[in-house]
Amino acid sequence: MENSIVPTGYVPQPNALTCQVCHIVVRNNWYFCPNCGKKLKNAPLSTSAWKQFQLYILSIFLPPFGLIPGMRYLFDKNGNAKLVGTICLLLTVLSSILTIWITMVLVQQINIELNHALTPLPGLQYNHGSSNTNNSMNYTNSILKSLQ
Numbered sequence: 499m500e501n502s503i504v505p506t507g508y509v510p511q512p513n514a515l516t517c518q519v520c521h522i523v524v525r526n527n528w529y530f531c532p533n534c535g536k537k538l539k540n541a542p543l544s545t546s547a548w549k550q551f552q553l554y555i556l557s558i559f560l561p562p563f564g565l566i567p568g569m570r571y572l573f574d575k576n577g578n579a580k581l582v583g584t585i586c587l588l589l590t591v592l593s594s595i596l597t598i599w600i601t602m603v604l605v606q607q608i609n610i611e612l613n614h615a616l617t618p619l620p621g622l623q624y625n626h627g628s629s630n631t632n633n634s635m636n637y638t639n640s641i642l643k644s645l646q
């Protein structure tokens with residue numbers, strides 16, 4: 499192989515691993531083929547504090563996107579990575595629940611505000627949140643009363 503940059507003095511073992519693309523002998527602790535750049539095996543997932551911080555922030559603030567790295571870490575062989583993945587998924591679930599809850603509270607709040615703004619006459623007690631026919635009747639009656 500011309501242009502090969504295999505370290506000099508490296509004696510290949512009989513059962514040595516070879517690159518699938520350029521067939522040079524590679525060591526089993528190399529992540530990339532030094533000759534052609536082919537990925538030989540997946541680099542270990544980083545569990546550094548900074549990487550964890552990034553993953554947790556992603557899980558908290560962009561809930562659905564935390565699932566992808568979360569799953570990748572969860573199914574890693576490394577115990578630390580598994581833990582990071584579990585935390586990511588938990589944060590994603592919690593964040594999703596919180597987002598849905600906040601949305602519901604906001605919608606309810608807007609509904610109440612709108613009802614206040616849309617109440618046509620002062621002093622009318624009309625509960626828009628309920629579909630009770632009694633309330634509609636009371637509303638109609640109170641409008642009629644106020645018109646008398």
Ligand SMILES: [Zn+2]
Nearest residue numbers: 517520531534
């Ligand atoms: Zn190669």
